[in-house]
Amino acid sequence: MAQLTDDCFAGGGPLMPLDEALDRLLGRLVTVTGxxxxxxxxxxxxxxxxxxxxxxDVPRHDNSAVDGYAVYFEDLNANAETRLPVNGRAAAGHPLGRPARRGEAIRIFTGAAMPLGAATEPDSAGPDTVMMQEDCRLEGDVVIIRPGIKRGANRRLAGEDVRxxxxxxxxxxxxxxxxxxxxxxxxxxxxxxxQPLRVALFSTGDELVEPGMPLETGAIYDSNRYTLAAMLSQLGAAVTDLGILPDRREVVRLSLAVAAQEHDLLITSGGVSVGEEDHVKAAVEALGNLHFWRLAIKPGRPIAFGQIMSEDRPVPFIGLPGNPVAVMVTFLRIARPMVLRLMGAKDLAPPLFRVRAAFEHKKKKDRREWVRARLVPDSAGDLAAQKFPRDGAGILSSMVESDGLVELPEDTTHLAPGSMVDFLPFNEVR
Structure with a gap:
């Protein structure tokens, strides 16, 4: 198990393009799982x-791709029908059991090993061609083969799949x-x-309430923790739900310190800022270090990365935004590849597909932006991305009613209907 360097997440400052941020982060991460x-x-x-x-080799032996008759190609008449006696039978799992002789046909079935030839035959490799039964006629014990078949037809070679x-x-x-x-x-x-990455997941804030509990004035149910737990589980991580931590600095600090002892990664959403009631920042800094990255993205911009020292190893910490849409977007495009890298995966970026936009959109230059969209048939019957009508970062239902995200690059300022765009489908980022 490798360890992370203590400056792995340093790199805050001015607004940073997404690709630069990912290069810095992923370039410094190492696999930490066994x-x-x-x-x-x-x-x-x-x-x-x-x-x-x-x-x-897969397959282990040359075998027949069809039901038919195995023959030596040299026995066939190129210009007229060939008549050969049928001597023997080979089926899948039941080879002929003897060398095949020149001048005879072997009844063979799909998947059966091609018969070998006798060492005394001019071609000791055995029959090399299979004539489909539909293209033959059978008269008693004689098969009549029409001309025109190519050498090696309907024969699958040993190692054709795997060598x-x-x-x-x-x-x-x-x-x-x-x-x-x-x-x-x-x-x-x-x-x-x-081994599964051990992830400790928690929320902080006295305004948060567990689903199922009474909801007082000013309180909200904690949905982000459940969203993140589901996405982490899909990646194969072992998630420990630490619940909701109260806005008490010492409780937060102690909870993080204990969690770092038995986990490979700590994640929270919201509550990481410089306000006097945001105790996560102070707790992380007391146990290690914390860096705020201001990314040129929408939604999501402020994200915190840090490390908590646990005995002799640094445990990474990710503080995602608090808005439900922002937490999903930043997890998919930033936290997800980090989790995969920590588990040793090689393909980190989610797949993007080119589709046509069925909407107009304006955005700021030098900022990566994601637009929630559904795929709908256009007038030509092709799929086009139709923008979800409401774009607030707190509208979690928009993620349910969308098929994915249209990703708009930094240099785009105006998207016209009919333009080709990158589309990230939710069902492709399991």
């Missing part, structure tokens, strides 16, 4: 810790069903993956 083997049945969405090298000795999965890969299946195809039963 490695554990897990069975394939539990490997989905985990991050592969070590490369996987194939010990075998022995080849690295088929890179370290840092987040395992999808297809990667898990590929590991199974080479005979593996377990995979070495990064």
């Amino acid at each position: 490695v554990e083997p897990v069975p394939l049945t539990r490997a989905g969405d985990r991050i592969l810790a070590e490369p996987v090298v194939a010990p075998i 022995a000795g080849r690295t088929i999965l890179e370290a840092g890969t987040r395992l999808r069903p297809q990667e898990v299946g590929l590991a199974a195809s080479i005979g593996l039963t377990t995979l070495p993956v990064s």
Whole structure:
């Protein structure tokens, strides 16, 4: 397990472009989680810790891609029908069991190993071509093959999918069903993956109330902690919910100090500023260091990064904005890649897709901006991004009713309908 440098999150100051901020942050982060083997049945969405090298070819043998007849290509008449006796049968899992001879056809089924040839045959490799049964006629024990088939037709080669000795999965890969299946195809039963990142999640503020409790005047239910916990769990992190901390500096300081002893990352939303009732800043600084990054983004601008010293290791701290929309956006574009990097992932940026905008929008120059949008069919039947009608940073329902975010770069000041834009779908950032 590697450790972070004590100046990892230094870098506040004037408004900073998003890409520069991410380069600074991600360039200094290292993997902090250990490695554990897990069975394939539990490997989905985990991050592969070590490369996987194939010990075998897949498939192991040349095999038939269709139901038909395996023949030597040299036995076929290029200009007329060929008549060959059918001697033997090969099915998937049940090979012919003897060398195939020149001048005969072998009844073969999809997935069956291609028969080998006898050592005494001119072509000891065996039949090299399969004629589909639909393109043949059978008269008793003789198959009639029409001309025109190419050498090697309908034969799948050994190693066509995977070659022995080849690295088929890179370290840092987040395992999808297809990667898990590929590991199974080479005979593996377990995979070495990064241990879940241990994340402590908390909120502060006397105005916050747990859902289900009575709501007094001036109080609000704490939704951000639940949003963040769900997004962290989707990434494979092990989340500890520390609940709502009261606005008492010593309670906050002690809670952070205890949490840092058993966690790899601490995250909060809101409550990190310079006001006299914002005790998180003072608590973090008393235990380590804290830096405010003023990013050229909307929504989200002020974000805090720091470290809390726990024994001999610094534990990173992320203070996200308090508005529900801002906390989701900054998590998706800033905190999410940091979490993935700490767990050893290699693909950190969320996927963006090009779509056509079905709205007009004006924004400030030199600022990255995200607009909530739904994908709707346009007049040509293609999908276009339609802006959500309300854009307040506190309207969490807008994230529910949107399909994703239109990401507008710093140099854009006016977006005209019909322009191509980058779109970040929510269902692609699990």
